[in-house]
Structures are given as structure tokens and as C-alpha cells.
Amino acid sequence: MSRPFKIEIIESEEELKKRLQTARLADHKEKLQMLWWLKIGHVTEQQEIGKRLGRDTSTVTRWLQKYRSGGISSLLEIKKAPGATPKMSEEVVVALKQELETGKGFSSYGAIVEWLEKEHGLSMEYGTVYGWVRYRFGAKLKTPRPKSHKQDEEVVQGFKKNLVRCC
Secondary structure, three states, X not given: OOXXXXXXXXXXXXXHHHHXXXXXXXXXXXXXXXXXXXXXXXXXXXXXXXXXXXXXXXXXXXHHHHHHHHHHHHHOOOOOXXXXXXXXXXXXXXXXXXXXXXOOOOOOHHHHHHHHHHHHOOOXXXXXXXXXXXXXXXXXXXXXXXXXXXXXXXXXXXXXXXXXXXX
């Protein structure tokens, strides 16, 4: 014999309806819909809730246990994994930003990888360094085109003056 299905919904019908209308996530909408149905008396059994929502009764049971233990905030809580700790500490990030802002800078991303290894003892992959520098810092490694050592500076200046006049 199963135990009787009893749950006390604390929130008012109007509050649940308003939250249901403003919910953005589908998961939240399902949970709020379940509470609203229970509040207005449309459903009286967990199996019926499961059928209407297209969910297993064990899922409905888990949702109701969360609601009983912590209320609506616990039911609608979204847990997020903390993720891995970053390889670069805050000091290394600041040092790298400063080094990028200096006029000297780096000639390539490989040079940054070598600099991190030499200066801070960090062994990082090329792609990781590229992602940090290019997308997180928004920096581009720009180096001027190489000049020939045979190039005459006076001829270059004359070319620039003539170029401005004709255009």
C-alpha cells in the first residue's frame, strides 16, 4: 500500500502563475507548472503529474522532496560545476598583460610560451596561450614587416612624398 500524497504549497496561486509566465528556462516552467497544478487542485497524484509533464514519477518525487526541504528556491536552484582551477595565477596574468603592453612585446605566441616557461615556470600549450592572449586579453601580436638592410632611407622618403602628391 502506498503512502498518501500530501504536499503543502506555500506560495499563492497568483504568485505561481506570475512566476510561470515569466520563467525563461523550460526546466523551471515544468517545475512551476507542477506546483501550480497542485495548488489549484488539477492533479492529486504523482503519477498524473508525471504523465502530464512527460516525466518519470521518480523525477517528480525528487522535485517534490526538494520543494519540501527547501521551498521554491531550492526547487529552482541551478547547480553549476566549479570547473578546473586556472593554470595562470593572477600575478602571472598581470605580468603577461604588462609585458604585452610594452613596446617590445612578443614576436609570436611561441615566444610567449617560452617566456612563461622561463619567467614563471609554467608549461602551457600553444593553443591555451593563444586563447588567453587573443580572446581574453584581446591582444594581437603585431610585428612590422622586415626591412631590407640594403634599403636607402632617402629613396623611401622621396617615394612617400611623391605618393602623397599624386593621390
